[in-house]
Amino acid sequence: MDAAMSSYTLPGLNISKSNASKSRHKFSTHACELTCRSSSSSSTTGSTFQKLQLDTLAQNRNLVGKTFCSAGAWVHPLSSTESHSHVEEEKVGVLLLNLGGPETLHDVQPFLYNLFADPDIIRLPRLFRFLQRPLAQLISTLRAPKSKEGYASIGGGSPLRKITDEQADALRLALEAKKVAANVYVAMRYWHPFTEEAVQQMKRDKIQKLVVLPLYPQYSISTTGSSIRVLQDLFREDKVLSGLPVAIIQSWYQRGGYVKSMADLIEKELQSFGSPEEVMIFFSAHGVPVTYVRDAGDPYKDQMEDCIYLIMQELKARGINNDHKLAYQSRVGPIQWLKPYTDEVLVDLGKQGVKSLLAVPVSFVSEHIETLEEIDMEYKELALESGIENWGRVPALGCTSTFITDLADAVIEALPSAAAMTTSTTVSESNSSNQDPVGYAIKMLLGSFLAFIILLAFPALKNQSI
Numbered sequence: 001m002d003a004a005m006s007s008y009t010l011p012g013l014n015i016s017k018s019n020a021s022k023s024r025h026k027f028s029t030h031a032c033e034l035t036c037r038s039s040s041s042s043s044t045t046g047s048t049f050q051k052l053q054l055d056t057l058a059q060n061r062n063l064v065g066k067t068f069c070s071a072g073a074w075v076h077p078l079s080s081t082e083s084h085s086h087v088e089e090e091k092v093g094v095l096l097l098n099l100g101g102p103e104t105l106h107d108v109q110p111f112l113y114n115l116f117a118d119p120d121i122i123r124l125p126r127l128f129r130f131l132q133r134p135l136a137q138l139i140s141t142l143r144a145p146k147s148k149e150g151y152a153s154i155g156g157g158s159p160l161r162k163i164t165d166e167q168a169d170a171l172r173l174a175l176e177a178k179k180v181a182a183n184v185y186v187a188m189r190y191w192h193p194f195t196e197e198a199v200q201q202m203k204r205d206k207i208q209k210l211v212v213l214p215l216y217p218q219y220s221i222s223t224t225g226s227s228i229r230v231l232q233d234l235f236r237e238d239k240v241l242s243g244l245p246v247a248i249i250q251s252w253y254q255r256g257g258y259v260k261s262m263a264d265l266i267e268k269e270l271q272s273f274g275s276p277e278e279v280m281i282f283f284s285a286h287g288v289p290v291t292y293v294r295d296a297g298d299p300y301k302d303q304m305e306d307c308i309y310l311i312m313q314e315l316k317a318r319g320i321n322n323d324h325k326l327a328y329q330s331r332v333g334p335i336q337w338l339k340p341y342t343d344e345v346l347v348d349l350g351k352q353g354v355k356s357l358l359a360v361p362v363s364f365v366s367e368h369i370e371t372l373e374e375i376d377m378e379y380k381e382l383a384l385e386s387g388i389e390n391w392g393r394v395p396a397l398g399c400t401s402t403f404i405t406d407l408a409d410a411v412i413e414a415l416p417s418a419a420a421m422t423t424s425t426t427v428s429e430s431n432s433s434n435q436d437p438v439g440y441a442i443k444m445l446l447g448s449f450l451a452f453i454i455l456l457a458f459p460a461l462k463n464q465s466i
């Protein structure tokens with residue numbers, strides 16, 4: 001998978017920076033503008049965008065409560081009264097982006113295939129892109145038994161769809177309470193309801209203005225970036241959608257409402273320990289391969305560190321001064337992922353004599369296989385074996401009302417910046433198969449053949465979980 005990590009560009013986006021400082025709150029901020037132009041490549045959401053976010057991130061450390069919109073501005077949060085002083089006349093849609101998960105054990109391998117077929121998950125150099133699908137077939141087949149075991153242990157499927165639907169409903173109600181009538185749609189990247197299905201429904205409903213809200217607090221090329229790329233491709237190819245005003249909220253971990261909701265959960269859970277002040281607050285984030293950050297400019301690590309800093313500041317303001325640690329979980333395959341690794345840190349903490357630990361999942365806002373199985377079962381067992389005696393885990397935010405209300409504010413604040421996502425329809429690389437079906441078939445055959453050879457040449461792989 002290492003060969004997959006190539007550099008990033010952002011075709012189709014013109015990026016210019018301007019110093020539009022605003023001082024509604026006690027800080028001034030750096031605004032930038034993004035305008036879309038036509039592109040002949042479907043290549044991935046890119047580093048320029050993320051570098052820009054990194055620049056602003058460095059300057060905005062300590063800033064709580066801002067939303068980054070596709071239209072380019074760091075949108076300052078208006079107070080609730082300011083933010084809905086008028087009723088939207090257009091038909092508003094909110095599109096929640098999420099990962100999706102297999103609903104039955106039967107779905108596991110095809111779900112994994114969709115995941116590994118994503119060029120933002122396995123990043124092959126352009127020359128080798130024809131291998132993407134055969135490789136996805138190979139890796140998903142090898143990974144499926146281990147994944148199935150995990151899903152079997154949490155009831156035979158992922159709870160993500162149900163929870164995301166509940167969040168969508170709660171958000172619709174929270175918007176309604178703020179006098180914004182909106183349809184809320186769920187667009188999953190790797191399982192039903194797929195982004196394409198949600199977009200078709202939005203078209204049928206004749207949505208006139210759209211806010212895209214990823215359910216990932218921090219931006220990563222592999223999550224929000226991937227979902228937005230799919231959306232851009234769909235919109236670019238569609239006459240109606242390419243003119244639809246859209247605001248994309250790229251990340252929202254820095255919002256006051258999110259930070260406070262996380263601090264509330266931690267504060268509450270600490271009370272379940274005998275000596276709350278002695279508990280190590282252990283943030284466990286989903287990892288990404290190190291090359292995403294080092295070579296492709298993924299802002300994920302910086303945003304994660306910033307997020308932890310903000311949550312800890314909020315706890316300190318409440319007089320909670322516990323030690324804390326951030327580590328990364330869920331690595332896949334034999335490549336380097338962001339460090340330190342959760343399992344290794346747990347063992348070290350045990351050796352260092354830490355006796356009480358509160359695990360805080362921080363890259364996702366619903367329960368899923370990695371909280372229910374990896375943290376609650378695998379890591380808990382490892383921690384107890386390593387000498388940690390008291391274990392706790394903060395639940396995912398789910399439909400916590402302060403959190404959902406804050407998401408509703410984020411949507412309302414983003415609405416005024418909605419602008420057309422693309423300006424002209426061009427053919428993207430991802431559908432090059434439509435132009436040259438024979439070439440495409442040859443590449444697929446060749447790729448499948450190569451993948452088959454790899455499997456035969458390395459029989460050990462068959463017995464090894466990826």
Ligand SMILES: C=CC1=C(C)c2cc3[nH]c(cc4nc(cc5[nH]c(cc1n2)c(C)c5CCC(=O)O)C(CCC(=O)O)=C4C)c(C)c3C=C
Pocket residue numbers: 099100101102112115120121122143146147150158159160216220222223286287288289332363364367368369370
């Ligand atoms: C911020 C969250 C996530 C990042 C970043 C992320 C990157 C990433 N993930 C994989 C591989 C797998 N992820 C899997 C499941 C999964 N991933 C996330 C979130 C992030 N992934 C979630 C919420 C879930 C669970 C969905 C559910 O069904 O509950 C899986 C499948 C499960 C398993 O086999 O472990 C894989 C595989 C990569 C390679 C990657 C970055 C490149």
Ligand SMILES: [Fe+2]
Pocket residue numbers: 286330
């Ligand atoms: Fe993942």
